[in-house]
Amino acid sequence: MILIALCGLLMAATFGLWAYCSKLKSEKERLDGNQTALLEKVEFYQTESGKSAASVQALTLSKSEVEKHCADLTNTVKELDLKVKRLQAASTTATKTEVEVQTIVKDSIIYRDTSYLKVQAIRWKDPWINVDGLIMLDKKLDLRIQSVDTLFQVVHRVPKQWLFFRWGTKAIRQEIVSSNPHTKIVYSEYIELKKRKKK
Template sequence: MSRLNRILLATVLLLCSILWLQHRRTIRLTEERDRFRMNSTALLSDVKRMQIDSATMVLDAKALRLTIDEYKEFRAKDAETIERLGVKIRNLEVAARHEVEVKAPIDAAIRDTLIIRDTVPLLRQKVEMVTPYIQLTGLIENKRLKGDIKVPVTLNQAVWVEYKGWWFWKRVKAIHQSISSDNPYVEIRYSEYIRIQ
């Protein structure tokens, strides 16, 4: 009888361990399915562009969730850049990339100015345009414009989570990022936010 009890106990323990392993596998597959669904939604959804005021442009895009191996495979060039910065990919939590383009009209006044080179005064034409969004200064010499242009811009990024479900059954539906530019001449062409798991 004790042999029968040992066989029964061993069978119960074996069944419990199989049940626990299946439960863990189900949880992992469910998380993988949800991550795949979020990535598909992020890749297929449109990027929202909003003009908040005359100077602030906002771009809203959903975030991708990749494993370290997927990041190395699909974003190899970015991974190389990050490693050159001295960051180990296995320690990476989030990688973001933004592409901006500056397209601004130039309306600068041309004035005569006097410059001194080797104690010799020379008459040249000076170009100058100073606004809160563009600073352009230059000299016209030998039928060429030489100078500097500065386009100051601040990019603000906010990352937020969109949930679905109720109280205890809340689940992450999507992770969004909103990027805004404070310069009306700077267009955010592309933005990418990848969360590493």
């Protein structure tokens, strides 16, 4: 009877150690992936059609890590009246729009009640940028610029690979493409929250 109890205890201890080792291995893989993501620079490139694109490896962070190291994200989440613990993923992308405008200055008239004012106007547009401006008599420039852009974000799994064999997940990556040819992606970050075990 004592032998059976000892065997049961040994089996329970073995299972507990196996579960603990699995948890440690999973945590080591997460930390290794995060270290690679932090050391790796954002990969900027152009698509075949010449659009600006960027590729970045995902960081997998716990709730406490997000709150400790991602102040801007935490503040944004609070502003949205959300909770960090309910996040699944968060993405940050910074872009820069630069346009060289060459256009002709034309005479224009602004009607005010019963009088009118003669000014010079500029107009320039393409499918993404619209520039309207008035050059007043006192040489003041009244300019309005509208820019339209769509960022396409694709999150995909990168499998582990050995020779020709692929399996599991080595990393999660995000690819971002800007539809505006005047826009250049200058920064990108993708964070996934570490999944918590259901109690």
